Amino acid sequence: MPNEFHVAVLGATGAVGREFISQFERRNFPIKSLSLLASSRSAGQCISYLGGEIVVDAAISDDIKMCDIAFLSAGATLSREFAPAFMAAGALVIDNSSAFRLSPEVPLVVPEVNFAAVKPSDRLIANPNCTAAILLMAVSPLMSLGKVARITLSTYQSASGAGAQAMDELREQTGTVLAGGTANPRVMPHPYAFNLFSHNTPINEHGYNDEEWKVIAESRKMLGLPDLAIGVTCVRVPVMRAHSLSVTVEFDGPAPEVSAVREAMQRASGIKVVDDREANHFPMPLEASGQSEVLVGRIRKDVSHPSAISLFVAGDQLLKGAALNAIQIAEHMIAAGYIHPSNADDE
């Protein structure tokens, strides 16, 4: 295969980082060399890749080796440090953090929704917040059915959104509680076993937390609708790795028929309709986990509003909400001819 790329992953030992590696394998991503980077604390770990093992290196921003594509997944602070360094080394940077998402010159992309926002010369692309990505996968097919006037949603967000440590905490704390012990939160601010709580990010002056504010701002940017009305409540639930959303979409005009919504969802790339009323089978996070597709169901007219339809959605936070979407951005860039492998033989 001619298109083989020198690829780097920053944050390779995190929950999202590990999904990058397994998605590279599963999707046969055209990799010539793979450099795995993390904090010095995690450096030296070995990660399996295609039957071999790769030693994780400590990331040092003034020592970035030549690279074609860099996936950054180590938080906004490190992205601000490392994105310029990778770009200087010639890389296309796809950044999973919030650092550049709202910068006007940086495209914020879910390929199925707005790959058209990318220019051939772009070398820094932002990957959206996981909830925004999963939401827009479900909402985007509706845009062809009418003018969307308002979106309201309540979320059911999994532990994975807070990282591998939060998943461990949910697992361990639940075991402790089942054994009759007491929850002692360390990673999360509140007991997590058999409990749920408002999303653990700071609250702004409007009474919205950071996660909710990201969903609003990022969805507006990706849809190109800077004034779109979006009401959102983000909640953390004791689920391991997929996010679920209860969504209502109000149109400017009468709501489309349920059959038209179902057909639009079935036609849409990356969506799987799970909507069996007879069997009471609808999107569930357990079934969304490990899946590339976002599950959409409970498609119905909102009986409280003549212009609204309601949906229930579940998507893997680590995949379409993070690693998979970032890789798909790169795949679309490759397919569009926006990036080419460097000619260097070494890394």
Added chain:
Amino acid sequence: MPNEFHVAVLGATGAVGREFISQFERRNFPIKSLSLLASSRSAGQCISYLGGEIVVDAAISDDIKMCDIAFLSAGATLSREFAPAFMAAGALVIDNSSAFRLSPEVPLVVPEVNFAAVKPSDRLIANPNCTAAILLMAVSPLMSLGKVARITLSTYQSASGAGAQAMDELREQTGTVLAGGTANPRVMPHPYAFNLFSHNTPINEHGYNDEEWKVIAESRKMLGLPDLAIGVTCVRVPVMRAHSLSVTVEFDGPAPEVSAVREAMQRASGIKVVDDREANHFPMPLEASGQSEVLVGRIRKDVSHPSAISLFVAGDQLLKGAALNAIQIAEHMIAAGYIHPSNADDE
């Protein structure tokens, strides 16, 4: 105390039944004799009450002993059989099932919301669906701030709403999954450990499940607003015993100020405001469990609609959502002088 009543509980061995008994003790309910009834399968069990033990009798509808107040909590089919029998025996019947909730001649009551719906002569009162009761506790204080035009909510409902067996299943199945085993649902239709699913009741032709339809119809009846727009999505989450609700209320006219909403909630009986933005401390099911009060927080203007405010609510499904509300109905009936103890000395 002169007002001492012969009391019966049908369904005494269920999750709600056991809460009746502990609430009788905690609230010092004026009981002269307590008769605990259940199916013949559960008869013979001993239940502690005030330091003694009461043997559960098999319920036989043509052998109902004299009784002043009967609390029915054994499902709609048994309520239809036993309510007339208890009424014939002279009892005030407070029914926890859905059997009579929508009958025009039967008051459906949350005392803080609509005790005025009860006439002195009423001898059958329906206790609402748990989600409707908790919702109306939070919405009712808003009615004084403007005309409510639409309510939308998404729920986070606990295992207790499906009974003691569902709670056991959640506990056992979670242990199995933590030990590396596979979930084998028996009580619930889907795996429950670290998962969530659309409420496990049949779906009607509008695409709504029974639980959602109850929330709509019962809320309208209790508020006396038969056409009120209510949009609802009911979801079962892996939480043990309190229900949480993400609620948006749209007014006919501008939304009230957050401070006015908070004050109305603080004035309301049975509500505890948990709304600490600094500490990121809002209503959680774990903190609502075992509490008489319904917790209300995340009070904010809905940024997506000029007439709407949003709330997050948590209430103990077994208490305000069931046993406690039923007992409070009886307490209000006693305080209002609508019932008096019979003079019989035996039971």
